Amino acid sequence: MIRRILINILAPFLAVLLAFSVGAIVMYILGENPFYVYKILLINSVTSINGWGYVLFNATPLIFSGLAVALAFKGGLFNIGVEGQLYIGAFACAWFGITFNVHPIIGIPMGLIFAMIFGGLWGVIAGYLKARFGAHEVIITIMLNFIAMALTNYLVNNPFKEPGQINPIPQTKELFSGSIIPRVYPLFNKLGINLSPSVPLNYTFFIAIVFCIMIWYLLERTKWGYEIKAVGLNPKASRYGGINPSYIMILVMFLSGALGGLAGVNDVMGYRYRFLDGFSRGTGFTGIAVALLGKSSPIGIVFASILFGVLDRGALAMDVFTNTPRELIRVIQAIIIIFVAIGNEFIFRLLQRLERESE
Amino acid sequence: MISGILSLELLISALRMSVPLTFASLGGVFSERGGVVNIALEGIMLVGAFGAVVGTYFTNNPWIGLLTAMSFGFLIALIHAVVSITFRINQIISGTALNIMATGLTTFLSRLIFKAAGSSPHIEGMVQWRFPGTNWQISPLIVIMFAVIIISQIVIFKTRYGLRLRACGENPYAADSLGVDVIKMRYSGVLISGVLGGLGGAFLSLEHARVFVEGMTTGRGFIALAGMIFGRWTPLGSFSACFLFGLAEAFRMRLEGFGIPTQFIQMIPYIVTMCVLVGVVGRAVAPAYDGIPFEK
Numbered sequence: 001m002i003r004r005i006l007i008n009i010l011a012p013f014l015a016v017l018l019a020f021s022v023g024a025i026v027m028y029i030l031g032e033n034p035f036y037v038y039k040i041l042l043i044n045s046v047t048s049i050n051g052w053g054y055v056l057f058n059a060t061p062l063i064f065s066g067l068a069v070a071l072a073f074k075g076g077l078f079n080i081g082v083e084g085q086l087y088i089g090a091f092a093c094a095w096f097g098i099t100f101n102v103h104p105i106i107g108i109p110m111g112l113i114f115a116m117i118f119g120g121l122w123g124v125i126a127g128y129l130k131a132r133f134g135a136h137e138v139i140i141t142i143m144l145n146f147i148a149m150a151l152t153n154y155l156v157n158n159p160f161k162e163p164g165q166i167n168p169i170p171q172t173k174e175l176f177s178g179s180i181i182p183r184v185y186p187l188f189n190k191l192g193i194n195l196s197p198s199v200p201l202n203y204t205f206f207i208a209i210v211f212c213i214m215i216w217y218l219l220e221r222t223k224w225g226y227e228i229k230a231v232g233l234n235p236k237a238s239r240y241g242g243i244n245p246s247y248i249m250i251l252v253m254f255l256s257g258a259l260g261g262l263a264g265v266n267d268v269m270g271y272r273y274r275f276l277d278g279f280s281r282g283t284g285f286t287g288i289a290v291a292l293l294g295k296s297s298p299i300g301i302v303f304a305s306i307l308f309g310v311l312d313r314g315a316l317a318m319d320v321f322t323n324t325p326r327e328l329i330r331v332i333q334a335i336i337i338i339f340v341a342i343g344n345e346f347i348f349r350l351l352q353r354l355e356r357e358s359e
Numbered sequence: 360m361i362s363g364i365l366s367l368e369l370l371i372s373a374l375r376m377s378v379p380l381t382f383a384s385l386g387g388v389f390s391e392r393g394g395v396v397n398i399a400l401e402g403i404m405l406v407g408a409f410g411a412v413v414g415t416y417f418t419n420n421p422w423i424g425l426l427t428a429m430s431f432g433f434l435i436a437l438i439h440a441v442v443s444i445t446f447r448i449n450q451i452i453s454g455t456a457l458n459i460m461a462t463g464l465t466t467f468l469s470r471l472i473f474k475a476a477g478s479s480p481h482i483e484g485m486v487q488w489r490f491p492g493t494n495w496q497i498s499p500l501i502v503i504m505f506a507v508i509i510i511s512q513i514v515i516f517k518t519r520y521g522l523r524l525r526a527c528g529e530n531p532y533a534a535d536s537l538g539v540d541v542i543k544m545r546y547s548g549v550l551i552s553g554v555l556g557g558l559g560g561a562f563l564s565l566e567h568a569r570v571f572v573e574g575m576t577t578g579r580g581f582i583a584l585a586g587m588i589f590g591r592w593t594p595l596g597s598f599s600a601c602f603l604f605g606l607a608e609a610f611r612m613r614l615e616g617f618g619i620p621t622q623f624i625q626m627i628p629y630i631v632t633m634c635v636l637v638g639v640v641g642r643a644v645a646p647a648y649d650g651i652p653f654e655k
Contacts, residue, residue, distance in 0.1 A: 030471070078451050135636045136588070138398060138451060142581045143629040150629075154622035282462075288455055325470040330463025337456035338438075341448040 011347050012293050012300075015339035016307065023332045032324050040321045041314030051313065053185075053199035059302075059309030060201075060266040061086070061280075063208040065287025066305055067215050068259035070296035074219060075252030076232035081126060081141025082260040083284025084148030089119030089261020091152045094268045094275035095160070097175030107178030111269050112207070112262065119261015120254040122148060127253025131246035137253075149278070156277045172275045181207075181270040202270035211262065212298035218255075228252055260284065282330075289337045295344070308333070369609050375566070377598075377605025378504050379404065382559030383583035384590065384597040385511050386552030391592060392515060393548030394528035394541075396650040398454035399439045400556045401580025402461025406431040407560025409465040412479050412571040413472060421485040425500075425561050432557020433550060435461060440549040444542060447652035458580075466573050479571040482564075500562050507555070511594035524548055528646030531653040541653050556580065578629065585632045589639050592646065600635070607631040 024034035045051045065082045072079035079085075093111040100107065125144060129135040153170075162173040183202045188195040195201070219225035227248050230238040235245040267279050286308055293307070294300030311333070315326035383400045390397035397403075407428040414420075414427030435457055442453040473479045487496035515521040524544050526534035531541045563579070564571050582604055589603075590596025611627045 078455075080455060129633070129637055133637045135633075136585075139581050139585050139636060140633055142578055143633050146578050146629045147626050150622040150625045154620050157622075158620065282459075285455075285459055288452075289459070292452065325467050327463045327467035327470065331460055331467060334456045334460030334463060337459070338442055338448070338453065341452050341456070342442065342446050345446060345448055 008295060008347075011343035012295070012304075012340055015293070015336055015343050018339050019332050019335040022335050023328055026328060026331075027324055030324065032322060037318060037322050037324055040317050041311070044317035045310045045313040049194055050196050050199050053195050053201040054313045055306060055309040056205050057199065057201040057266070057271075057309070058312040059305040060205045060208050060270075061263040061283045062286055062290050062305035062308050063205075063212065063301060064259050064263035064265075065284050066290030066294060066301040067211060067298065068256045068263065068284075069287045069291035070294070070298075070301060071215060071219075071228075071259060072252055072256040073291060073296050074232050075228045075248060075256075076235065077127070077130070077249065077252055077256070078138050079123065079126070079141055079253065079256045079260070080138055080288070081123065081144045081257075081284070082263065082287045083280060083282065084141070084145035085119040085122045085257040085260030086264040086280055086284050087148045087152045088122040088264075089115035089258075090264025090268045090279070091155060091275050092118035092261065093179070093265055094172055094175065097179030097269065098160070098173055098274075100178070101176040102178040104178050104180070107176065108181055108269070111179045111181075112265060115261040115265050116258035117261075119264070120258035123253040123255075123257020123260060124250055127250040127257075130253075131249040145284070152275070153277055156275055160275070162274070167276075170277045171272075175269065175273045179269055180273055181265070183270075200271045202266070204266040204270040207265075208262075209302070211259065212302055215259075216298040224251070260287075263287070286333060289333045292337050292340050292344075369606075369613065372609040372612065373602060373606040374501065375498070375605070376608040377601045378498075378501055378566070379559040379562045379579055380583045380586055380601035380604055381504055381508065381598050382562065383556045383580055384586040384601050385507060385594055386555035386559070387584050387587040388511065388515065388590075388592055388594055388597055389524070389548045389555070390552035391548075391587065391649050392521075392528045392646060393524045393545045394531060394646060394648045394651065394653065395440070395443060395545050395549050396450040396454065397436075397439060397549060397552050397556075398451060398581065398584065399435060399457040399461075400454075400552065400583060401576055401578065402454075402458040403432045403435045403553055403556035404560035404563070404576045404580045404583075405458075405461045405465055405574070406435055407557030408564035408575055409469065409560075409571050410557060411561035411565045412482055413468075415482045415565065416472075416479065419483060421483060421565055424482075424565060425558065428557040428561035429554045430557070432553040432555075432560065434553070436549050436553020436556070439553075440546045443652065444545050444549070447654060450650055450652075462574060465571070469571060469573070477573055481570050484565055484569050498562075498566055500558070500566060503558075507558075508594050508598050515594065520547075525646070527653070528649055531648050535653075535655065541655075545653065556583075559583070582628060582632050585636050588645070589635050591644075603635070604628060604631065 027034040027037050045055050068082045069079055093115040096111050096114045126137050126140045129140055130137045156170045156172055160172045161170055181202050181204050185195040185197050227243045230243055231245045231248040238245055263283055268275055290301055290304040294304035311329050315329040318324055319326045383404055410431035411424040411428040415424030439453055439457055442448045443450040485499055488499050489496050523539045527541045527544045535541050586600035586604055587597045589600035607628050611624050614624050
C-alpha cells in the first residue's frame with residue numbers, strides 16, 4: 001500500500017521533472033538561460049501571497065475541467081468536449097445572471113445549476129449518440145466543441161451583445177449583483193492574510209473543492225459510482241451484473257458535461273461578471289492533462305490544477321520578461337501528458353510483476 | 360445554362376475542399392488498418408500546414424514546402440508510433456497530447472520565426488498545371504491526390520504489404536504467429552499517415568490560404584477520420600466520403616451572404632460530420648484490433 005502510494009506520487013513528479021527538462025533544452029537551444037526563465041516563472045507565481053492568489057484563481061476552472069475528464073475516464077469514455085461544455089455552461093449562467101435580478105442566496109446557486117444543466121445536456125448529446133448508435137464519442141465531442149463555440153459566438157454577437165460596448169471582443173452586459181460570486185480578499189484580510197483586492201481569486205475555488213469531495217463520494221461510496229466504474233472497466237461484464245451500460249454512459253456524460261459547464265463559472269460569475277467571446281483558450285483541453293497527471297483522483301486533480309495554475313501564471317511573466325514565447329508552456333503540458341501516461345504504464349507493469357513475485 | 364455552370368463550379372469547389380480531408384483520411388486508413396487509431400491527424404495536419412509555409416518562406420519553392428510539410432507530419436507520427444506502439448500507451452491519450460503539442464509548437468515556432476503572433480507572412484502558392492491545349496488549370500496536389508487514392512487502394516487490397524498490414528489490424532496475434540513483424544507493420548502504417556496528413560495540411564496553407572494561421576485546421580483532422588469511418592476504412596470510400604464533406608464546405612461558402620448568420624453556416628461541416636457518424640453505425644465495422652496495443 002505504502003509502496004503503491006509512493007510510486008503513484010513519484011511517477012507524476014518524475015514526469016513533470018522530465019517535461020521541464022525538455023523545455024529547458026529547447027530554451028537552451030534558443031539561446032536562453034533555462035534557469036533564468038524558470039526563475040521568472042516561479043517568482044511571479046509562488047513567492048508571494050498575491051502570486052498564490054492568481055495561481056489558485058487559474059487552478060479553479062482546471063479543477064472542474066479535470067474532474068469532468070476524470071469522471072468520463074472512470075466510466076470508460078473520453079470527453080474531449082469539455083471546452084464546448086464549458087462555453088455552453090458559461091453562457092447559461094451568464095444568461096441567468098443578466099436576466100434575473102435576485103438575491104445572491106438564489107442567484108449564485110441558480111447560476112451554478114444553469115451552468116451544470118446546460119453543460120450536462122451538451123455532454124448528453126455525445127453520451128446518447130454513443131449509447132444509442134455507438135458513434136465515436138471522441139469525434140462527436142470535438143465536433144460539439146466547434147458547434148458550441150460558433151453558437152456562443154453568435155449569441156454574444158447578436159441577441160446578447162452589450163449595447164454600445166467599446167471592447168473589441170464581443171461581450172454580454174454585466175451580470176446583476178445577485179449572480180456575482182464575491183472575491184475572497186475581505187475574508188483573507190480579516191484572517192490576517194494580506195491578499196490584494198486586485199487578485200481575482202473568488203469563492204468559486206472553494207466550490208470547486210466541495211465538488212472534488214462530492215465526486216470522490218459519488219465514485220467511492222455510492223451505487224452510481226460503483227456502476228460507473230464497472231462500466232468503465234468492462235461494459236459487457238457489467239451488463240451481466242445487472243447494470244445498463246447505455247444508461248450509465250448517458251449519466252456519465254451528463255455529470256461530466258455538468259462539471260465542464262461549471263468550469264465556465266469562475267470567469268463569468270467570479271471574474272468578469274459577463275460572458276466574453278472566446279474567453280477560455282483551451283481550459284477544457286488542459287483538463288485532460290490535469291486528469292491524467294492527477295490520476296483521475298479528486299485530490300490528485302487539485303494538485304495537478306495548482307501546478308498548471310503556476311504554469312499559466314508563469315507563462316504570462318515569461319512573455320513579458322524573457323524571449324521565450326509562452327506557447328512553450330503548452331508544449332510542456334503535452335509532454336507531461338505523454339510522460340505521465342508512459343510512467344503509469346511502467347508502474348502498472350512493475351506492480352503486476354511485484355505482485356506476481358510475492359505470490 | 361447558368362445553373363449548369365454554377366453546379367460545375369460547385370463540384371470543383373467541393374473537390375478542392377475535399378483535398379486536405381482526403382489526404383488525412385487516407386492516412387487514417389493506413390494507420391487504422393494496421394490497428395492504430397490516429398486522432399493525432401488533426402495535429403499532423405496543423406504541423407503540415409505550418410511546415411509547408413516555413414519551407415516555402417525560406418526557399419520560395421512550394422515543392423520544398425511540401426517536403427517540409429511531409430517531414431513535419433512524419434515526425435509527429437513518429438512520436439505517436441513510439442508512444443502508442445512501443446510503449447503501448449492508450450492511443451487516444453497519445454493522440455490528444457500530440458494535438459495539444461501541435462497547437463503549442465506551431466504557435467511557438469511561428470512567433471519565433473515570423474516574429475508575429477496569429478499568422479505568417481503570405482507566401483507564393485504552387486504553380487497550377489495546365490491541361491494541354493486548353494485553359495483548364497489544376498493544382499498539382501489534386502493530381503497527386505488522385506494518384507495516391509489509386510495507389511493506396513491497390514497497396515492495401517492487392518499487395519502482400521497490404522494484406523499483412525490488414526492482418527495486424529484484424530488479428531495481430533495470428534499475424535505474429537505467421538511471422539509478420541506486427542510492430543514494424545504498425546509503425547509503417549502510422550508513419551505513412553503522418554506523411555499523408557502533412558500533405559493534407561500543406562494543401563490548406565499552400566493552396567487555400569497561402570498563409571499559416573494559428574489553429575487553421577479547425578477540426579479537419581477529425582472530420583477526415585469521420586470520412587474514413589464512413590468510407591469503411593477503404594481509400595476509395597474515404598475519398599467519396601471526404602468529397603461529400605467537401606460539398607458541405609462548398610455549400611457553406613456559397614451560403615455566405617444570404618442573410619443567414621455566419622456562425623450557423625460555419626456549423627454545417629461539423630453537423631454533417633456528426634450526422635454521418637451516427638448514420639453509418641452498424642454498417643461500418645472497424646478492424647477488430649483497431650486501437651488495441653499489441654504485446655508479444
